[in-house]
Amino acid sequence: MAATEETAVRIGPRVRALREAMDLSLRDLAERSGVSAPMLSQVERGETSPTLQVASRIASGLDLRLSQLLRLDEGGSVSIIRAADRKPGASRHGHAFEILTPSLPGQRAELSRHTLDPGIATGGADDPPIHEPGAREIALVERGTIVLEIDGERHELHAGDCVTFDADLPHHFENPGDEEAALLAVVAAGLRRS
Incomplete structure (x- = not known):
């Protein structure tokens, strides 16, 4: 061809x-x-x-x-990060996270895994800032109980629950339980315009 x-x-x-x-x-x-x-x-x-x-x-x-x-700012159509090749994420005051997707030019979504010790919340002074305007986030609770506080409202989520929200609003996740909790989060910026 x-x-x-x-x-x-x-x-x-x-x-x-x-x-x-x-x-x-x-x-x-x-x-x-x-x-x-x-x-x-x-x-x-x-x-x-x-x-x-x-x-x-x-x-x-x-x-x-x-x-x-033309996707000139991206690599090939498939990119795999093997479990053994994942880079350990950061850990701050009982909140550990790692980015599971590769860092590629033109990347429009990012998958991360977060673990929270009992009583710990994300969104601390050392955590990454709120996402860019228009960003959406999808979070799936793997284990434990997670409370999402967003724009002044609290939503309790349990293992298997999935939530989608506007990630550019002030928000954080909390672990109100007595055991470690974990969640997967996808942040998507949508199509980037010129």
């Missing part, structure tokens, strides 16, 4: 997925990008490879930089 055909195959499904995620029709994207709907359709189906100028216009219509559309 020629390099241009490989690019068309990779970019086509991505353009379609991004367009549909923004709830845009082909005509909507054509108006936003200045690229004709038939051309967009051919690109999405992998029948043609857009020139850099056309790809740049498509990216603009999707509110992205060209490098984001």
